[in-house]
Amino acid sequence: MDTSLLPILLGVAVLLPLASFFTLLMIGRWLPQSWSGYIATTAIVTAGLLSFWSLSIWLFNHAPEAGSHQTAEHVASGQMPSVHARLVAQHDQPDGPAPATIPGQEPSPEVASHSPEAASHSPEAASQSPEAEHTSAEHGGKKHAYTDDYYLLGQFGRLRLTISYYIDSLTLVMFCVVSIIASCIHFYSMGYMHEEEGVFTDPEVTMKDGSLLKRPGRYWVFFMYLSLFCFSMLGLLLAGNVAMVFVFWELVGICSYFLIGFYVERKSASNAANKAFIVNRIGDFGMIIGLMALWTGLGTLAFGDVDASGNGTIEKAEQGIFTQVRSEESGYCLATPIGMVRQSARGEVGKWARQHPEAAVNGDTAELDKRLRQLQSERISDGKTPYGYWLLIIAGVGIFCGCVGKSAQFPLHVWLPDAMEGPTPVSALVHSATMVAAGVYLVGRFYPVFTPEVLFVIAIIGVFTLFMAATIAITATDIKRVLAYSTISQLGYMMMALGLGGWLAGMLHLVTHAFFKSLLLMCSGSVIHAVHTNEMPEMGGLRKKMPYTAYTMLVGCLAISGVCLPFLIGFSGYYSKDMILEQAFSFRGANAGWLGSLFFVTATGGAAITAFYMFRLWFMTFAGSPRNEHRYSHAYESPKTIYVPLVILAVFATAVAWHIPFVSVSLQGLLEQARPTGTAATVTSSMLGMTWPNEHIAHLDSQWWTIKFPVTMLATGTALGGILLAAVLYGFGVVNPDDVRRRFNLIYRFLINKWWFDELYDVLFVKPLHQISHVVSRIDQRWIDGLIDGLAWSVRWFARTWERVVDQGLVDGVVNVVGRWTYSIGASLRVVQTGSLRQYVMFLAIALIAIFLIVSFFWSPTLAF
Amino acid sequence: MAEFFVDRLSLSAPVGYTLAALIQCVLIVALIGVAALLFIWMERKISGRIQDRWGPNRVGGKFGWFQTLADGMKLLTKEDLAPKDAQVILFRLAPYVSFAASFSAYLALPFADGWVIAPMTMGLFFILAVLGLEVFGVILGGYASGSKWSLFGAIRQAAQVVSYEVPLAMCAVVPVFLCGTMDLVAIGEKQAGLFTNWLVFHDPFTFVIFWVYFTCTVASVNRSPFDLPEAESELVAGFLTEYSGLRWSFFFMAEYSSMLLVSGLAAILFFGGWNGPLPIFHCIGWAYQQSETTWRLTGYLANLAGCVNFLAKAVLGVTVMMWVRWTLPRLRIDQVITVCLKYCVPLAAICFVGALMWQTLAWPSPNDLVPVTPAGKAGVREQWVLQQAKNAGRENLVGVSGPATDMPVTDIVVRPLEQEGGEG
Amino acid sequence: MYLLLAQITVAHYLVVGAVLFVTGVLCMATKRNAIGVLIGIELVLNGANLNFIAFGSKYLRHDTLGFDGQLIALFVIVLAAAEAAVALAIALNFYNNHTTIDVDKAEDLKG
Amino acid sequence: MMLLATLDWYSLFFLLFALLTCGFAVGVLFSDNIVHMAFYLTLSLGSCAGLFFLAGAPFVGAMQLMIYVGGTVVLLAFGVMLTANANFSSLRIPRGGWVVSLIVGGLLLVLLLTAALRVESWRTPRDEAVLPLAEVQTATVLGAGLTGVRVDKLHEDDPVTRRGMSGYLLPFVIISVHLLVVLVGAAYMARTRIYRRSASGNPRSRTG
Incomplete structure (x- = not known):
């Protein structure tokens, strides 16, 4: 069980779906339809097994040690390990070896006030150098991430394009999550897509003659795309450099395009696919800008330090992004990398080059770097933004732009609800494990690069998204759209958590959400499969007909609502949501004022709304009496291939965040291992005048009464309140929902029209674009075409004249003369060509004799005689 | 034999050689003649037994011994006719061409260790080449007969033989490279020892390739089920239609002698030649050792036994051919060509590569299980490169990884020659 | 009788080769049958082959071509076989098109 | 007897084969019947193979027998038979x-x-006595030469020659491919569809 196996295992796990994709691409058309399902499923299940194998290897080598989150919660305060304290204390030291290299970072009184216990532990911690702290933070000196190149594609100057990997516990957890969910979805799809196996009649597409469209089933195409999707996502997780990330990022995008537009004959589906793709392109444009900013400033694409020389020493040029941004000498605090500084302080560089021409010629930049550092610290002490800091912000915001697109954050969230046009398994995959998860994952991955200002942007976007989407979900009646908006809202939660400094909270929610959201979507798929409609008002009472679906979905609803026995046990959502709320609360404590409170208040309200609309969904679908008898009578429990994955996912949705008793292994502990070095620290932005509290603060035992207890109680209360409200309105019919709707008609209109986002975009972007295009097209037709026609006419005139004079007169004359000569010569020579073989042989023999005689007599007589 | 006359009896060289040639000619003609008589009788008896009847049982006592002789008398007394349209010279010449080709192939066929008329380093190649000439007689005869049946038969014969020469040669090459020589005596010598040392048991591929070889030889000597050129039910008698009497019997002699020849060749290439399944004569020390040239009585006796052994194997092969003839139906001409091009050639090619691989990778053969064998493993013992290097005084040209005496070619590594530049 | 007693040299072989060569050339020149022409070519090639063998034989000279002669002869034989196959295919095609095999009739491309 | 004793057997056989070779070659030249020509050619080439044997090139000789006599001439005979019609005499x-x-x-x-x-x-003969035939071993050398290793040149001082630069691997491979292509081409040509002018005057009618 060597960790050197990891890249091989995971590499194979990534390639298996690709192999399946190629197999289906090449021969899928001719295989029996059911085989394609088996091939793809085998590939992803095997990938899943390999992922678990890798995870076990990881656990074997990196047992989560005391000091990570869950132990901090449960260990008595007297035995509390000093990691938290040290982490806090280290940034409390104004005169440490690396003083305040973060721009504007000053010793923050809030931090001190939040950690009195930490202060009591600080004497021994203070004496430790950052290196010592670092090694202990890196879990007993073991590497917390493995990164290397599989293959060097090419080296172009400084640019090294490689196929590389970056493996830490986050990668492994995500691998397992993606492969479990994808495996379940593959199984599910084998049942769900069985109509595609023969000739498929599309009920939503009517031909010109009024009949329904009939086409050959695309069962194998579906599985082919699924495989490619899994490959892209797994590749994105494994990617060890930015270039690979971008490639897989786009692959994920194109796969979602294919799958959303799977029913390509439906106008709505192809529109939705286009929409998803175009909206994502907008985000990706920002991402390219961010990546280019990173590349310009850092000169490398790799995440971690790649040992390019292969001899164990890390060359300076090959320091990864993370190392450069949070270098060892800056105490793993975010510091503007020297490359970015040099990039933006061009005036200073030029001045230096004029002063030191010989060093500039030799490319000896050590001196220059020293000078730049000096300048930077001068600017910091002046309270100015240091050189290159804006470049860092641009990089962060740019990358986040990509994530906004992929993770459907405001303002690019509009594609996700429409993406429900794809088959339900695809929705489940897109919403839980692959597409949208990619955005959050990337934010988590690039977390060390984000400056506080970027984090603020992320938090604002996240909080707005979570609220907006949650409100829209209240009124939606399409079962899948409710879930779509729920997804957007939950993604908003994650983004907000990340933006508020809750890295672990965000990542944990990503994982738990993946499970319960895939569960919910697949349950809804099962319902749709049974009743053949998406509209909840036509359902009701299905609990009796399809118990498996109903109760697994109930589990999903409970999980997403974060239902729990407070402090004892709960569904997975409880842990992650609580952690997010705690961080928000902690943030509120660190930042006074409405902005500080906004996040917590909105998030808590969002939690209530979430609980409400989820149970609204469940009650409308499963409880009460059937509203449409026809559909009810035709409903039936889905086949085993559909509900068995549901049960599996329900188990995961319940228990994935539990702390396994007697073993120090838990999801939180695992994820904590992957925390980027130096991010568990309190940071302050002077630009915004805000403080981001250390995530560990929220979980200190000392803060139990001030943070943990109130937040948990409040969250539980809001969740129960939401559930209760849903029960009152839809479950027991105490209050008629229609009355409520009439009373709040304006808000209802606002919400049912999804905040008029689509219309807004239409007015803001689409309509003006059409106008501009119209004008441009007129200019094109009138002026440019006229000009070109005129040019063409004059060229034609010139060509005609030229042809008459030069071509016909001069050139043709010469060619004709030559041709005539050739003809006459050929005509006189044709006599020789008698066509008689025997004559030719005689010619040959005579020529031989003649040559011999001529040579011997006239040239060199000694040759012959 | 010539050496015997010249050295022992001190005859002058020309006389000795002439005498030896005469004696050998007589021996071979006698052998073929007697063999043909025997085989025709055998054919009749075997066909009879297969068809559930007695076969010849009147002439010459209980077993019909004299049936063939009686037939021979009949053939001799038949009128020697040539059709009006025939090209008389070629028509009369053709049987002799066939017969001579088949006959001269015996030049290189060893009957025992060293008992070969003309010891040749490329005996196998010679036999294959000369055997290929036999078809020429058939073609000539078929063409010169001036009969369309004969012409068809001749064309079929030509197509068939030319096709089957390809897989035949591919099969015959396998023992050649396994032993590293085309000298049939050497090939036979190298299979001395237990029967496990016979090349047919060397590896699975040689086992398969023997059957391919057998099929091809059956086809190349026009035996049923490949007897298209003389298919009596469709072509009257094929190229034999216009022949009668002695000339007809010459063709038949050629056929039977070819059968014996290819069976003998099979025995040498695959079944250990004159070596019995148990190396009795090697154990008691009678048999000639490798490269031993002196004449001794015990060696002579061992060779005599080997000769009997060899003939028994060859006759067994002929018997199998007869058995096949009277068992299987005749193929169509397209089937004949299909069998050759679609089955025999690919199979031979695969087995060729397979056997080559087996030898090169030194995978085990049954003979490795035998604890002690007098002649050792039948392997590549050709050390030409080594010997030449030694002769040239450049032993270090060739890297030797092991004792230089008995070493497979695969272990020879010819190193780049610049490295020993100081020596030149 | 002189020839019988003399030792054979390269020149003897060369004479035989020359005869074969000239016969082949004449065969090509005098046969109207395409296959006759082909036979002439075979004779010419054989004459050349004989020369190569003679120059490579160590019985005849000290200073020989060595095995190069034999190797070249092998190549010639193989190429001749290939050439014969192609030429025969051409001849058969010609016969199929013109119902004759007379090379004098093959003058479709006459100038 | 005197004659026998002084007779050089090598010369005798050489003369025999040379006479056969030349005689049958002349026979080919002066024969009108194409079948006779092929027959004479066989004999001439066979005798020529004998000359090869005599010259110490038994492998080439056997090759000659196998390929020329066994293959090419059979092919010729094929051609003769397939193109035969009654009046060869008109082709004088x-x-x-x-x-x-x-x-x-x-x-x-x-x-x-x-x-x-x-x-x-x-014209000057080799001074030593003629080597006995049995010592001639050529197949291995030729095979090695064809695969690029010149075991017969190991004694040479020029390293380029020794290293096998004078081997024939490349020509051997080229010729193998050539042979394959030729065989395929010949088979293709021999069975291409033929357009024959039919009696009805339609020049494009297909007769297969």
């Missing part, structure tokens, strides 16, 4: 052609014989 060339051909041929022969006999070293 005029007497004038014969005369010219013989004159030119005679000149050529004179030329070649002159060239062959002019060089002194070609």
Whole structure:
């Protein structure tokens, strides 16, 4: 069980779906339809097994040690390990070896006030150098991430394009999550897509003659795309450099395009696919800008330090992004990398080059770097933004732009609800494990690069998204759209958590959400499969007909609502949501004022709304009496291939965040291992005048009464309140929902029209674009075409004249003369060509004799005689 | 034999050689003649037994011994006719061409260790080449007969033989490279020892390739089920239609002698030649050792036994051919060509590569299980490169990884020659 | 009788080769049958082959071509076989098109 | 007896084979019947193979027998049989052609014989006794030569020659591919569809 196996295992796990994709691409058309399902499923299940194998290897080598989150919660305060304290204390030291290299970072009184216990532990911690702290933070000196190149594609100057990997516990957890969910979805799809196996009649597409469209089933195409999707996502997780990330990022995008537009004959589906793709392109444009900013400033694409020389020493040029941004000498605090500084302080560089021409010629930049550092610290002490800091912000915001697109954050969230046009398994995959998860994952991955200002942007976007989407979900009646908006809202939660400094909270929610959201979507798929409609008002009472679906979905609803026995046990959502709320609360404590409170208040309200609309969904679908008898009578429990994955996912949705008793292994502990070095620290932005509290603060035992207890109680209360409200309105019919709707008609209109986002975009972007295009097209037709026609006419005139004079007169004359000569010569020579073989042989023999005689007599007589 | 006359009896060289040639000619003609008589009788008896009847049982006592002789008398007394349209010279010449080709192939066929008329380093190649000439007689005869049946038969014969020469040669090459020589005596010598040392048991591929070889030889000597050129039910008698009497019997002699020849060749290439399944004569020390040239009585006796052994194997092969003839139906001409091009050639090619691989990778053969064998493993013992290097005084040209005496070619590594530049 | 007693040299072989060569050339020149022409070519090639063998034989000279002669002869034989196959295919095609095999009739491309 | 004792057997066989070779070659030349020509050619080539044996090239000789006599001539016979129609006699060339051909041929022969006999070293025999035939071992050397290893040149001082630069691997491979292509091509040509002018005057009618 060597960790050197990891890249091989995971590499194979990534390639298996690709192999399946190629197999289906090449021969899928001719295989029996059911085989394609088996091939793809085998590939992803095997990938899943390999992922678990890798995870076990990881656990074997990196047992989560005391000091990570869950132990901090449960260990008595007297035995509390000093990691938290040290982490806090280290940034409390104004005169440490690396003083305040973060721009504007000053010793923050809030931090001190939040950690009195930490202060009591600080004497021994203070004496430790950052290196010592670092090694202990890196879990007993073991590497917390493995990164290397599989293959060097090419080296172009400084640019090294490689196929590389970056493996830490986050990668492994995500691998397992993606492969479990994808495996379940593959199984599910084998049942769900069985109509595609023969000739498929599309009920939503009517031909010109009024009949329904009939086409050959695309069962194998579906599985082919699924495989490619899994490959892209797994590749994105494994990617060890930015270039690979971008490639897989786009692959994920194109796969979602294919799958959303799977029913390509439906106008709505192809529109939705286009929409998803175009909206994502907008985000990706920002991402390219961010990546280019990173590349310009850092000169490398790799995440971690790649040992390019292969001899164990890390060359300076090959320091990864993370190392450069949070270098060892800056105490793993975010510091503007020297490359970015040099990039933006061009005036200073030029001045230096004029002063030191010989060093500039030799490319000896050590001196220059020293000078730049000096300048930077001068600017910091002046309270100015240091050189290159804006470049860092641009990089962060740019990358986040990509994530906004992929993770459907405001303002690019509009594609996700429409993406429900794809088959339900695809929705489940897109919403839980692959597409949208990619955005959050990337934010988590690039977390060390984000400056506080970027984090603020992320938090604002996240909080707005979570609220907006949650409100829209209240009124939606399409079962899948409710879930779509729920997804957007939950993604908003994650983004907000990340933006508020809750890295672990965000990542944990990503994982738990993946499970319960895939569960919910697949349950809804099962319902749709049974009743053949998406509209909840036509359902009701299905609990009796399809118990498996109903109760697994109930589990999903409970999980997403974060239902729990407070402090004892709960569904997975409880842990992650609580952690997010705690961080928000902690943030509120660190930042006074409405902005500080906004996040917590909105998030808590969002939690209530979430609980409400989820149970609204469940009650409308499963409880009460059937509203449409026809559909009810035709409903039936889905086949085993559909509900068995549901049960599996329900188990995961319940228990994935539990702390396994007697073993120090838990999801939180695992994820904590992957925390980027130096991010568990309190940071302050002077630009915004805000403080981001250390995530560990929220979980200190000392803060139990001030943070943990109130937040948990409040969250539980809001969740129960939401559930209760849903029960009152839809479950027991105490209050008629229609009355409520009439009373709040304006808000209802606002919400049912999804905040008029689509219309807004239409007015803001689409309509003006059409106008501009119209004008441009007129200019094109009138002026440019006229000009070109005129040019063409004059060229034609010139060509005609030229042809008459030069071509016909001069050139043709010469060619004709030559041709005539050739003809006459050929005509006189044709006599020789008698066509008689025997004559030719005689010619040959005579020529031989003649040559011999001529040579011997006239040239060199000694040759012959 | 010539050496015997010249050295022992001190005859002058020309006389000795002439005498030896005469004696050998007589021996071979006698052998073929007697063999043909025997085989025709055998054919009749075997066909009879297969068809559930007695076969010849009147002439010459209980077993019909004299049936063939009686037939021979009949053939001799038949009128020697040539059709009006025939090209008389070629028509009369053709049987002799066939017969001579088949006959001269015996030049290189060893009957025992060293008992070969003309010891040749490329005996196998010679036999294959000369055997290929036999078809020429058939073609000539078929063409010169001036009969369309004969012409068809001749064309079929030509197509068939030319096709089957390809897989035949591919099969015959396998023992050649396994032993590293085309000298049939050497090939036979190298299979001395237990029967496990016979090349047919060397590896699975040689086992398969023997059957391919057998099929091809059956086809190349026009035996049923490949007897298209003389298919009596469709072509009257094929190229034999216009022949009668002695000339007809010459063709038949050629056929039977070819059968014996290819069976003998099979025995040498695959079944250990004159070596019995148990190396009795090697154990008691009678048999000639490798490269031993002196004449001794015990060696002579061992060779005599080997000769009997060899003939028994060859006759067994002929018997199998007869058995096949009277068992299987005749193929169509397209089937004949299909069998050759679609089955025999690919199979031979695969087995060729397979056997080559087996030898090169030194995978085990049954003979490795035998604890002690007098002649050792039948392997590549050709050390030409080594010997030449030694002769040239450049032993270090060739890297030797092991004792230089008995070493497979695969272990020879010819190193780049610049490295020993100081020596030149 | 002189020839019988003399030792054979390269020149003897060369004479035989020359005869074969000239016969082949004449065969090509005098046969109207395409296959006759082909036979002439075979004779010419054989004459050349004989020369190569003679120059490579160590019985005849000290200073020989060595095995190069034999190797070249092998190549010639193989190429001749290939050439014969192609030429025969051409001849058969010609016969199929013109119902004759007379090379004098093959003058479709006459100038 | 005297004659027998002094007789050089090598010379005797050489003369025998040379006479056969030349005689049958002339037979080919003067024969009108194409089948006879093929038959004579066989005998001539067979005798020539005998000359090869005599010259210490038994492998080439056997190759000659196998390929020429066993293959090419059978092929020729095929051609003869497939293209045979009754009146070969009409394919005679005029007497004038014969005369010219013989004159030119005679000149050529004179030329070649002159060239062959002019060089002194070609006429001087090897001084040692003729090596016994049994010692001749050529197949391995030729095979090694074809695969690029010149075991017969190991004694040479020039390293380029020794290293096998003088081997024939590349020509061997080229010729193998060539042979394959030729066989495929020949098979293809022999069975291409043929357009024959039909009696109805439609030149494009397909007769297969």
